[in-house]
Amino acid sequence: MDLTELKLKSERIYEGRIINLRRDLVRLPNGREASREVVEHPGAVAIIALDDEKNVFLVRQYRYPINRETLEIPAGKLDVGEDPLECAQRELAEEVGLKGKEWRHLLTFFTTPGFSNEIMYLFLATGLENHKKDADFDEFIEVVRMPLDEAVSQVFKGTVQDAKSMVGLLAAARIL
Amino acid sequence: MDLTELKLKSERIYEGRIINLRRDLVRLPNGREASREVVEHPGAVAIIALDDEKNVFLVRQYRYPINRETLEIPAGKLDVGEDPLECAQRELAEEVGLKGKEWRHLLTFFTTPGFSNEIMYLFLATGLENHKKDADFDEFIEVVRMPLDEAVSQVFKGTVQDAKSMVGLLAAARIL
Numbered sequence: 554m555d556l557t558e559l560k561l562k563s564e565r566i567y568e569g570r571i572i573n574l575r576r577d578l579v580r581l582p583n584g585r586e587a588s589r590e591v592v593e594h595p596g597a598v599a600i601i602a603l604d605d606e607k608n609v610f611l612v613r614q615y616r617y618p619i620n621r622e623t624l625e626i627p628a629g630k631l632d633v634g635e636d637p638l639e640c641a642q643r644e645l646a647e648e649v650g651l652k653g654k655e656w657r658h659l660l661t662f663f664t665t666p667g668f669s670n671e672i673m674y675l676f677l678a679t680g681l682e683n684h685k686k687d688a689d690f691d692e693f694i695e696v697v698r699m700p701l702d703e704a705v706s707q708v709f710k711g712t713v714q715d716a717k718s719m720v721g722l723l724a725a726a727r728i729l
Numbered sequence: 730m731d732l733t734e735l736k737l738k739s740e741r742i743y744e745g746r747i748i749n750l751r752r753d754l755v756r757l758p759n760g761r762e763a764s765r766e767v768v769e770h771p772g773a774v775a776i777i778a779l780d781d782e783k784n785v786f787l788v789r790q791y792r793y794p795i796n797r798e799t800l801e802i803p804a805g806k807l808d809v810g811e812d813p814l815e816c817a818q819r820e821l822a823e824e825v826g827l828k829g830k831e832w833r834h835l836l837t838f839f840t841t842p843g844f845s846n847e848i849m850y851l852f853l854a855t856g857l858e859n860h861k862k863d864a865d866f867d868e869f870i871e872v873v874r875m876p877l878d879e880a881v882s883q884v885f886k887g888t889v890q891d892a893k894s895m896v897g898l899l900a901a902a903r904i905l
Contacts, residue, residue, distance in 0.1 A: 556791035556798055556869050566743050567750060569766045572844055574743060574750050579793060582869050589793045590745045592768055594844070615732035616842040617755060617765045622732055623842055630843075662890045664841045666792035666799055667806075668748055668770070671841065673892070693732050693758050708900070714838045716849070716892035723899035724884070 594671035598641040599628040599717045601725045602678045609704050610649045613695040625718045637674035646684045649696050654680025770847035774817040775804040775893045777901045778854045785880050786825045789871040801894040813850035822860045825872050830856025
């Protein structure tokens, strides 16, 4: 059975700094019509930065949409036309002040396919070396280092509570 | 260090069927100002439905924002004022045609704290029994049953590629 929904009309609602919003009218597989709200996002990267003692580097930051501080793996949005690996290397330097000698692509996934097209590229960085930290002016970040197993425990304790970090840590713990 | 961002102004941009969008002006910890786009979402549930042979039930559906079919764990949005557990029980019946005798809350997490307040409640349902299937008119869903370990393999093969399903399957495989 073909489950595809066909676009009939598209309305631009908002063009923003990070996201855009549009609303489309679609034809469903049964011939009826429905509306679909789509948040357009440039895509993002996230990084498991693992040192030789199997510690990972997490970042503590304030997340305005949920009004709380979070403990996440390093991550960031893609610039227009930016290669995901280069973006990951840039974000690891900016947020954590590290560069990695070896990089491996682990997973690609969608954060919220129900209402957004955001795609997330997850990388593993090893062979870590210090790099000058150079954060964006509106990012305030504290770096936390802990054993990978401890970070996975924080997932189940609810301290690490954003989906990309949970995916990254649980996936890394399973394969490393 | 207090990383909180203080709301100075809030502008309603869109009130939709599933999501709303607002743009706030905030004061950063360093005193400067920045804008924050926030997609308001009612919250959602997701379910690891595990039978006595350690199979899980996945749903294949078309996701319009990413223009592809996905293989996900059962999930759905909260109705206004709805209890997450009741929502999970409703969604498992609607999407998969099952009810569970035992329910356990596994994790609560945020899908995209960078631009949305969506919160996701993840449950484990066991003691599964058949229930009349009763899908929403605009949901077209195929149910797929497979061993939990096989579903985790699908995560690493890229067949299961939405964050909540990856969190659910990887977390379940770690603790069950």
